[in-house]
Amino acid sequence: MGxxxxxxxxxxxxxxxxxVKDPPPPVPDDLTPEEQHELENIRRRKQELLEDIQRLKNExxxxxxxxxxxxxxxxxxxxxxxxxxxxxxxxxxxDPKKGIKFLIENDLLKHTSDDIAQFLYKGEGxxxxxxxxxxxxxxxxxxxxxxxxxxxxxxxxxxxxxxLRQFLWSFRLPGEAQKIDRMMEAFAQxxxxxxxxxxxxxDTCYILSFAIIMLNTSLHNPNVKDKPAVERFxxxxxxxxxxxxxxxxxxxxxxxxxxxxxxxIPEDDGNDLTHTFFxxxxxxxxxxxxxxxxxxxxxxxxxxxxxxxxxxxxxTDKEPRGIxxxxxxxxxxxxxxxxxxxxxxxxxxxxxxxxxxKTEADGRVVEGNHTFYRISAPTTEEKDEWMNSIKAAIxxxxxxxxxxxxxxxxxxxKRH
Numbered sequence: 001m002g003x004x005x006x007x008x009x010x011x012x013x014x015x016x017x018x019x020v021k022d023p024p025p026p027v028p029d030d031l032t033p034e035e036q037h038e039l040e041n042i043r044r045r046k047q048e049l050l051e052d053i054q055r056l057k058n059e060x061x062x063x064x065x066x067x068x069x070x071x072x073x074x075x076x077x078x079x080x081x082x083x084x085x086x087x088x089x090x091x092x093x094x095d096p097k098k099g100i101k102f103l104i105e106n107d108l109l110k111h112t113s114d115d116i117a118q119f120l121y122k123g124e125g126x127x128x129x130x131x132x133x134x135x136x137x138x139x140x141x142x143x144x145x146x147x148x149x150x151x152x153x154x155x156x157x158x159x160x161x162x163x164l165r166q167f168l169w170s171f172r173l174p175g176e177a178q179k180i181d182r183m184m185e186a187f188a189q190x191x192x193x194x195x196x197x198x199x200x201x202x203d204t205c206y207i208l209s210f211a212i213i214m215l216n217t218s219l220h221n222p223n224v225k226d227k228p229a230v231e232r233f234x235x236x237x238x239x240x241x242x243x244x245x246x247x248x249x250x251x252x253x254x255x256x257x258x259x260x261x262x263x264x265i266p267e268d269d270g271n272d273l274t275h276t277f278f279x280x281x282x283x284x285x286x287x288x289x290x291x292x293x294x295x296x297x298x299x300x301x302x303x304x305x306x307x308x309x310x311x312x313x314x315x316t317d318k319e320p321r322g323i324x325x326x327x328x329x330x331x332x333x334x335x336x337x338x339x340x341x342x343x344x345x346x347x348x349x350x351x352x353x354x355x356x357x358k359t360e361a362d363g364r365v366v367e368g369n370h371t372f373y374r375i376s377a378p379t380t381e382e383k384d385e386w387m388n389s390i391k392a393a394i395x396x397x398x399x400x401x402x403x404x405x406x407x408x409x410x411x412x413x414k415r416h
Contacts, residue, residue: 096134117148131171136179200242280305322358338376340383
């Protein structure tokens with residue numbers, strides 16, 4: 001017989017199957033006019049009921065389809081969001097303020113100091129130097145972000161060296177003295193908040209923190225020949241605890257900790273700007289045809305990485321002049337006055353503008369206006385190598401293919 005759930009499932013599937021319309025049986029000859037009228041009413045009600053059932057089936061089918069499409073739509077939204085977050089991280093690594101602005105404008109970050117501090121504290125894909133530069137800015141909002149960032153560190157029951165190791169691992173100290181001063185002041189306040197009674201004041205913690213950083217340099221920098229002994233470190237820090245001395249055991253423990261293990265300078269992780277632009281799939285000088293009214297060829301330094309083609313005016317530029325995402329593009333060889341030409345284009349839609357962006361002379365980032373990008377390589381060999389590398393980097397979005405098929409179908413129906 002099967003389980004109850006199996007019977008219910010089979011019944012539901014049977015319900016969803018199209019109803020087979022059987023021809024109505026013939027009307028018996030011996031019915032009275034009243035009975036014939038009643039039979040017609042019964043058949044009419046049956047037909048109405050069948051139509052109601054069919055409408056219900058259609059509604060169920062529509063709801064089922066919507067549920068299935070909802071999953072696909074959410075998945076696509078998540079993919080798009082992840083792409084924007086990755087782009088925001090890259091922009092942050094190139095210019096922290098522009099990166100934060102991009103993330104806020106695309107609703108990927110809230111415009112609150114707490115949310116931005118959380119983003120920097122997690123640090124996923126972020127350049128540690130860029131984090132330090134942003135935290136060290138002096139405007140009021142950045143100072144609040146710094147405060148919230150330091151609040152995310154938990155220093156309770158850690159000695160000062162342990163706390164400094166944790167703090168200095170979350171970013172790279174900037175080179176400017178004023179920025180360092182603000183950041184170390186915030187650190188000292190947080191440490192004293194987590195460990196009340198260890199120092200008489202935050203000034204004591206601040207001074208000793210700098211003394212420890214200087215000690216680390218003196219002990220572990222090979223250029224420093226005169227390595228300070230523990231007695232000298234103790235002597236240097238006399239009277240800093242609101243005029244009194246810190247316990248000698250505390251200072252000896254801090255000294256030994258630094259001597260045995262120097263501070264580690266955080267390595268910027270693999271998603272930072274250095275990795276992106278200096279470990280590319282391919283790079284080199286190419287000529288690019290401009291997209292303005294007057295078509296001119298300009299020499300640009302191209303970098304192919306992360307399924308994107310970046311071009312710079314100079315190899316020393318920090319930011320690209322343009323970014324061309326390769327998703328859903330095609331590449332082909334073309335004939336032109338310039339030798340060794342190829343172009344990027346949108347297949348089956350030659351008039352559609354390619355999704356890309358460029359930086360204007362005044363620094364504004366705007367959408368590109370190219371329906372194709374024509375590029376010339378110095379030699380035939382380099383042209384072939386670039387084309388093969390770009391082909392390998394082009395990605396496909398299945399939703400784009402579905403949309404293109406649907407547009408083609410509609411266009412064909414209109415013609416007929």
